[in-house]
Amino acid sequence: MSQSKIQNPKSKMSRRDLLRLTAAGFVGASMSGWLENMAAAAAQDPQRKRSCILLWMNGGPSQMDTFDLKPGHANGGPFKEIDTNAPGVRFSEHLPRLAKHGDKLAIIRSMKTKEADHGRATYLMRTGRPPGGPIQYPVLGSLVAKELERPDSELPGFVSIAPIRFLSPGAFGSGFLSPQYAPLIVGENAGNFVVQGQQQDAAQFLKVQDLDLPTGINAKRAAARVKMLDEMEEDFIAERPGTASVAHRAAYQRAVTMMRSEAVKAFELDKEPKELRDRYGRNLFGQGCLLARRLVERGVPFVEVTLNSVPNAQVFGWDTHQDNFNAVQKLSGVLDPAWATLLEDLKAKGLLDTTLVVWMGEFGRTPKINAQKGRDHWANSWSTVLSGGGIKGGQVVGKTSADGTTVEERPVPVSDLLATIATVLGIDPTKQNPSNVGRPIRITDPGSKPIQEVLV
């Protein structure tokens, strides 16, 4: 591994110099107050890089009851289909606010993948490759962070909000990329409290803890400590190279940068108007989407927000093996205001044109309704949605059969979806990164093609 020297190309300072300065407060102090102006300036910057917000539907959402309804068919279920503001684009009645933004959505109804186990499919959808084998693939967020992260950024290039990692831990890491592209994770485990009905303000779970120096330690001492520590780490990595030692040093460097950064104010959701916070929904996912906007505004290229369990739905996330319709209605009730408000808020801040909002889970659900009024795992024909900047909205891509069980037009494999996302973000999907097995690996599989009709 050759990541032990992390350089900051823009400043020409060594990473260690930068650390020393930031830890001592010099850089941080000089930047106070720039932040609130930055958002407005950034929005008008023609050079502004694109960002991506991934709305991750943990458990596998039912396409049949969200974006590919089959009214009238036995597989269809009780939900009605409604018009949106885009002609010909229709979806579930339980997404009424999103229906006002049909012109900003490209619904892909012809996803066709090959994994129907939560762990394996999560890895597949988030890395573009099936699990197993010696290569540790990075997830989409890490790939995007590496390409689009600003060299002077004080925040990590990849933030993951309220993820559920245990089914597929490898699907949340930077793989063979440097650990500096691993996600900053906030709000993990917070879902337990929401499920248990403890109605605390969800925003409190989205804060980054322990950012302040310990009592009695001034900036000078903190800087001295960090400098000596980093020297130790350098020696340690030289003796024992490997993921663990390199990642340890990178995490500390990131943490120190954040400690002195004004940009961490992104996590102070109480700075937002009360009315706007209400519109997003005062739940973990809604406030997570608001946080995503604040992070994108501050230049973070990739933010993902996981929607898992919601109160009073007796299922884990979207894994609706039983009681599907009740659960999907409740989940839609959280998803709809958050997503719609996110699009409106991005537009108001001038960020919509440069921000792609992706909606997907690890797979879809069986068109056939099972004996427990549930739907099981299904990878053969399901839906994802692209929305926001850089795409042609107001359209549906692909088509499934009348019973929903097969793709009839334009099957889309995962590699094509990820190639589309990369292309929309201005990243060449054929670009190669060095891997842990010695040979270079493309961002998406050779042979993958962006979905042309979605591109602007």
Add this chain to the structure above:
Amino acid sequence: MTQQRWWPLACLALLAAGPALGADPPAGDKDALALAAKIDTHLQAGWDAAKVKPAPAADDAEFLRRVSLHLAGRIPSVAEVRSFLRDPAPDKRVRVVERMLASPRYVTHFTNVWRAWMLPEANASFQARFLVPGFSAWLRKQLAENVTYDKMVHELLTAPVGAQQAQFVYGGNQQANPSAFYVAKEIKPENLAAATSRLFLGVRLECAQCHHHPFADWKREQFWQYAAFFSGLKRQNQGDFAVPGTEAADSKEITIPGTERVMQAKFLDGSVPKWKVKEPTRKTLADWVTSANNPYFARATVNRLWEYFLGTGICDPVDEMVGTETKPSHPELLDELAADFAAHKFDLKYLIRAITASKAYQLSGVRTHPTQDDPRLFARMPLRGLTADQLWDSVAEATGYRSGGGALPPGVFVANNGNPREAIVGKFADLTGKATEFQTTILQALSLMNGKVIEDATGLQSSEILLAIVDNPFMTTRERVETLYLATLSRLPKEKELSRMVRYVESGGAEEAKAPNDDEKQKRQAQALADVFWILLNSGEFLLKQ
């Protein structure tokens, strides 16, 4: 409310020079050492074939720290390190392993280890956390009595799972309760089939649950034939919490969901069970699984423990040993280990003695040649993340931190409840990912740099252990720095490190200007020693295991 204090006894132990650890028991048994020699022969052959130059042997300090983390779940105390380094006996490594295997720490730690393997749900599921105390109590009993592994698994596979267990399974009490295993798997035959085949047989079947396995030979029918052994289990529905109902103990068939196809119970190797009258179905399964003739059981167990001690399974991943393209790196070694383990009545301590006595286990983690990088050749000890329990217990050992009553049972995590242990453990909760691919997170770094636990441990007002070092008038700065290295990294500093740290402390730490008087000079030196302690506690060398 949790009571905690900085334990003065730890300070005394820290400064004690003496042996004070009692006489060591006699060295490990001959058979285990013979097995260690076989391990060495096989690995040497692998190195020769691949022209690998293995890392040098770990020195005593590196070995002691490693084996202490592996067997006791925490770093050694300063007194333990001093005494071990001074001991001239050639068989001291074998004897220290014996002492640790006989210590209550072995029971405590391996209870955590087996709990994480058997009840991984508790790391993620709110409901499953309630099951931990009873299940851990059962594990503790097995390990304290050194019940052989076949008996332990047999008891688990035949544990009563009925309405009676429903009453106390979520009780949160310490009643030994193996049925928690079933409840954690939601009392579903398919979940139990998947979990038991992974754990006890090294077979990953669950992809065959819905369809033929894409990369393996397992057929959907085989999955459900195996699941049929658990078909008699009944679940009462109580919302999110699975609760057992009365079992039909002789049920032997199951219908594949969504089909009309009824599957009869059949072993994974394709053999048909010889049913006995009135014998519960799960007992027939347990007899087959834990038999010395079972083709998978011993192999899966030695492979899992091998991964635990050496970072990578001989067959890796450890739960995909059969029917996939996964090939063992040292097939003969795997066979011999399995046969020997079965021949020694599945004695876990026997296996541990053999592995820890091998040269491979005692190699250094320092990379001295590029050929040492392939983890499947075991030519260098890989770096790994600590488990949350190892991390906490090591922090406690290094800093003298003790928490009194009110501490939560191991594995139980409640966010933001103000308990300092949980503040750290919650951020390091196991994710069942590969330990060798561990990546420290930004939040972990922040909590160790700025969080309350390390703040108190390195504060001159709050840390008795630090004060004991700072205030000891007979210690030089060199000795003070050395003691901090022993307390945290379990080794003496190298000359370069020592001079760097001593220079830092004696020049007054972060202050550049000269101290105006002696009081101020002493105060600055004390602060600088606190800084050294902080640096060591935050270092990768402290927070990762080698």
